[in-house]
Amino acid sequence: MPSKPVKKRINFYQIQATKTIENKKEELSKDEIIKHLQSICSGLNVNSNNYKYQSFEMGFNDYIIEFIKFDDSMLFARIGKKTNENTIGKRDTLSGDLLNIELQDSENIETYTYIYIDLTNMILSYLVLSGTPSRTSFSYFLNENDENIDFDCVPITTKDVIKNLAKKNVLGTIKYSYCNPKECVIENIPGINKQLLSSLNADKSVITVSLRPPRSKSITNKIQDIFNLKDELLKEHGQNLQSLTMNAKDYDEETINYNLLDYKFARYTYISMLSLKTEHDFFDIITQEYKKIKNTLEDFIQ
Known part of the structure; x- marks a missing residue:
């Protein structure tokens, strides 16, 4: 075949x-x-x-x-x-x-x-x-x-994303969303009864995960950890990974949100x-x- x-x-x-x-x-x-x-x-x-x-x-x-x-x-x-x-x-x-x-x-x-x-x-x-x-x-x-x-x-990269993030004092919340494949719409939704979900006419499910550090603390001290996480998410979800963002800042500035998907x-x-x-x-x-x-x-x- x-x-x-x-x-x-x-x-x-x-x-x-x-x-x-x-x-x-x-x-x-x-x-x-x-x-x-x-x-x-x-x-x-x-x-x-x-x-x-x-x-x-x-x-x-x-x-x-x-x-x-x-x-x-x-x-x-x-x-x-x-x-x-x-x-x-x-x-x-x-x-x-x-x-x-x-x-x-x-x-x-x-x-x-x-x-x-x-x-x-x-x-x-x-x-x-x-x-x-x-x-x-x-x-x-x-x-x-x-x-x-x-x-x-x-x-x-097409932008200086890595350079910008590497210079920041605080690497904050990582947030990503992925869409379950059509045959797995009712999977990976904790706390919701699968029998109830299967009774719904759901065509897709989008899961959003937010990883937050303690207030004013960095989620990691190594920028490479962020890109290792990204590699693992791409391997696991492929084209179903819909978004991946991270916010970061210096101590004297407002938080900036960085898109980690569309620059590479x-x-x-x-x-x-x-x-x-x-x-x-x-x-x-x-x-x-x-x-x-x-x-x-x-x-x-x-």
């Missing part, structure tokens, strides 16, 4: 790195970042496809990264996350039978995605696939290899997931979309 093309998002980030020398942070140049990546790559294992790879842990999850293509101009990598094979099976849609996936002792079931880095400008393209590792897993992997170097993947560059592409046979298919998809927006992205990198 041919797979239906699914709309997928490609996000774009700028790789930045700083090195701590005598308690002072110095920004790494493009050439220094490339040399550091080369140093990391030289210490990786090699698999049967001649790809360099390494396993690592982040939080409670096991990850693996493969350097599929790497030279002075680009890096194309795959990042996988171990999943619980007990929740995955193959079903025959004609017979209705569910078949277990049998694994050898050395095998895992993984969800994975791909990243592409243009090393000439340090722009990272990240393919957003449901349930796969976030782009923070990549920066975490890099940071694990040298405690004196701090890598970050910063969203490329992204491309959308339709992918027939089951028809893609190799990692090279994904490479072509990502690089084609990146080339369409490359010149614009270069105008906004810091």
Whole structure:
């Protein structure tokens, strides 16, 4: 059965790195970042496809990264996350039978995605696939290899949203809304009887969540926490995420509300997931979309 093309998002980030020398942070140049990546790559294992790879842990999850293509101009990598094979099976849609996936002792079931880095400008393209590792897993992997170097993947923006928020004394309330898919209209509404809801002619439900810190306190001291939250919300809700805002201020000014959804560059592409046979298919998809927006992205990198 041919797979239906699914709309997928490609996000774009700028790789930045700083090195701590005598308690002072110095920004790494493009050439220094490339040399550091080369140093990391030289210490990786090699698999049967001649790809360099390494396993690592982040939080409670096991990850693996493969350097599929790497030279002075680009890096194309795959990042996988171990999943619980007990929740995955193959079903025959004609017979209705569910078949277990049998694994050898050395095998895992993984969800994975791909990243592409243009090393000439340090722009990272990240393919957003449901349930796969976030782009923070990549920066975490890099940071694990040298405690004196701090890598970050910063969203490329059409406004100076990140700079503005990073300078604020108080990062306040985060508020977001998402629309439940039509088949899930009556779900995720606490305190309301599902039987009552099912009797209503409801076509959709929009859930709004507000995360508030104590009065005059910041909800976090790290601006990166906000964008990590955003990544998780986009992975969970995708196009159903309708709004994401945050208010912030300096001590001597009125609160300003910032829209965190409509400023970031992204491309959308339709992918027939089951028809893609190799990692090279994904490479072509990502690089084609990146080339369409490359010149614009270069105008906004810091």
